[in-house]
Amino acid sequence: MKILALNGSPRMKASSTYHILAPFLAGMKAAGAEVELIHIRRLNLEVCIGCYTCWARTPGVCIHDDSMADVLQKFNTADMVIFGTPLYHFSMSGIMKTFIDRLLPRFEPWLIPHPHVPGVTGHPERVQKPYKMFLVSPGGFPEFEHFDSLVATFKQMARMENWEYTGEILRPGAEPLSRRSLQNLFTGYYTLLRQAGEELIRDGRISDNLQLQLREDLFPGGKEVFYQLAEGYWTEQMDKFKVPQEQRHTVPLLAKDLDSTPMAPAGSNITNDTSKTGDRYYVSNEVIMQTMTAMYDTKAAPNLQATIQFQIIPPKIDFDPGEAMWYLEINGARCDLHQGKTAIPTLSITTPYEVWYDIGIGNVDALEAFTNGDYEATGSQKLLNDMLHLFPRPEPGSDDPLAAELDTLMMGMPTAFNPEAAKGTNAVIQFILSGKGGGLYFLNIAEGKCTVQRGAAKNPTMTIHCPAETWLAISTGKLDGHQAFMQEKYRVSGDMAILLKFNTMFDTHTN
Ligand SMILES: Cc1cc2nc3c(=O)[nH]c(=O)nc-3n(C[C@H](O)[C@H](O)[C@H](O)COP(=O)(O)O)c2cc1C
Structure with missing residues (x-):
């Protein structure tokens, strides 16, 4: 039968x-x-x-x-x-x-x-x-x-x-x-x-x-x-999901402007495998996360309240990038980085180190990488999509004339360096040049010398966040740097004193 x-x-x-x-x-x-x-x-x-x-x-x-x-x-x-x-x-x-x-x-x-x-x-x-x-x-x-x-x-x-x-x-x-x-x-x-x-x-x-x-x-x-x-069981279940007092900032999962669809890209192929092992990969998870936090556009979503949990899978290369769990707490104009785990994140991202690094510096498009299954996300799909606006990232694009011009300009900064003016100043200046043609660069000023590198610095003294186009306009004298700053066309975080000396240390048009 x-x-x-x-x-x-x-x-x-x-x-x-x-x-x-x-x-x-x-x-x-x-x-x-x-x-x-x-x-x-x-x-x-x-x-x-x-x-x-x-x-x-x-x-x-x-x-x-x-x-x-x-x-x-x-x-x-x-x-x-x-x-x-x-x-x-x-x-x-x-x-x-x-x-x-x-x-x-x-x-x-x-x-x-x-x-x-x-x-x-x-x-x-x-x-x-x-x-x-x-x-x-x-x-x-x-x-x-x-x-x-x-x-x-x-x-x-x-x-x-x-x-x-x-x-x-x-x-x-x-x-x-x-x-x-x-x-x-x-x-x-x-x-x-x-x-x-x-x-x-x-x-x-x-x-x-x-x-x-x-x-x-x-x-x-x-x-x-x-x-x-039944009562015992459901009480236990509900207790399991209670948010501890110290994490009460956590936004309700069902915030009305956010969906909560569980998602994972089809055929997700997360691995630690990467053939790319360059110097650029040797920065800590903390730096990657700090850089990302710094990219937050304070005006993008004035009413957004959300938490984004990150779990960073260690790199394949023999390098310990430190703490794997980080979360961002977004509250309108603020975006704060915290180490560890939040109770009920609006969005959770699990990503190999290399993938998030590449996304961070604009080598890789975040949504494309998600579709490719390079990292996994659960929680709000809407928030994942919105991240592109919330964290406007550099989009270098090798065939982009703006990117090429800006890259030449940034890599040439040491030639405009004035050691006399920089006497006594030791600083690492991070540039986060967002949007089309942008990129990450940092200047290292120490003992009268200036070097430049592409990528994220470990501990920047000061960070300049600026749309790529705006920075190019300032650097080429088309836009007044001081006025642009007052008009909030770019932002600076860290030690502001460096900004005041910047103009004299470099022979550019940033005044
Ligand atoms: C959407 C939904 C509707 C339900 N409706 C009833 C119902 O009308 N009467 C009932 O006795 N139980 C109802 N239940 C409880 C389920 O029948 C019960 O939990 C059952 O054991 C689930 O069986 P399963 O584990 O095989 O899915 C409902 C559960 C769900 C999720």
Whole structure:
């Protein structure tokens, strides 16, 4: 006897449905049945769109090219189908209903007097075969009457489609069944389920006595104990997600302007693998994160409150970049960097070190890298998309004339350096030149010498945040540096005294 069992719980193997199905099907196997279990959620299953292609254009064949064609074959050749579904809103789960809707190609369009139900209309079946069906359903509430409409639905389906309804196993108060810690409580119930499976195959039905036993409470104490257990469980669950006092700044996960779709790029291929091992990679995670924080555009989202958690996977090269966990706390115009973990981040990013470094300096586009599966993100998709505006990054682009000009200018800064004016000044000046043609550069001024490097400095004394175009205009004298600063066309963080000396130390047009 061929049995096709369907698990319609989206929780698949973690479900109560599966905890009932598993011993029940084991009993059937022991009695000699050939059993196949399909977790519906694992299928690639489109919803029926009601196009009737399977009736008119390609009779018997659905318009969707997904898993259903294969499953239909199994369905049509099974001797019995076990429908396993959790009770959802007094009915079956959505995925079970989707599955059942997709059985439409089994029928022909014609309206005929039902061959077995007098006075009622039906459709001829394309595949005529005596089926048996059986229903398995767990529900959360502890009473049987909640299943009434579900059972009525399956019985109606059986009657109209001429299946033999061979019975049901309903399990009210079933939630504890799926809890690992309680499994010892249910060994007796599982034995009964196994027996039921054996009887169903051997005798074609489950005996009255066994059916009665299967309807008994899962544990003694009645509803009172059941309520206590449920309350204990949900209190524990809610405690788990409570935000500690010191992290109360954390923004509610369901902030109305943020969605909360879990996401991970398709075929995510996060690895530590990189062939790129240059000097530029030897900066700490802290510097990478500080640089990113510095890029925050204070005007981009005045009302945004969010936290972004980062976990940086260590680099492949033999270099310890330090603490892996960092989070950004965004509160309108402020963006603060914190070490460690925040309780409920709005967005979480797990990234290899090299990937985030490259994104940070503009070598790689953040969204493209996400689509490529170079890093993973969970939480708000909207916030992930918005990060491009919130943290305007350099976009160097080698064929961009602006980038080339700016790069020449920045790399040439030591030639404009005036050691006399810089006497007594030791400083690292970081430039974050954002947007099109931008890049990261830093000047190292020490003992009357000035060197320049592309990338992020370890501990900048001062950081200049400026759109690439604006910095080019200032450097070439088209824009007055002082005025531009007053007009907030660029920002400076760190030791402002360096800015005051900047003009004399370099023969540029920044005054
Ligand atoms: C969307 C949804 C709707 C539910 N509706 C009901 C219901 O109408 N009656 C009930 O007793 N339990 C209801 N429950 C509880 C589930 O039936 C119960 O938790 C069951 O054990 C889940 O089975 P599973 O682990 O196999 O998915 C509902 C649960 C969900 C998630």
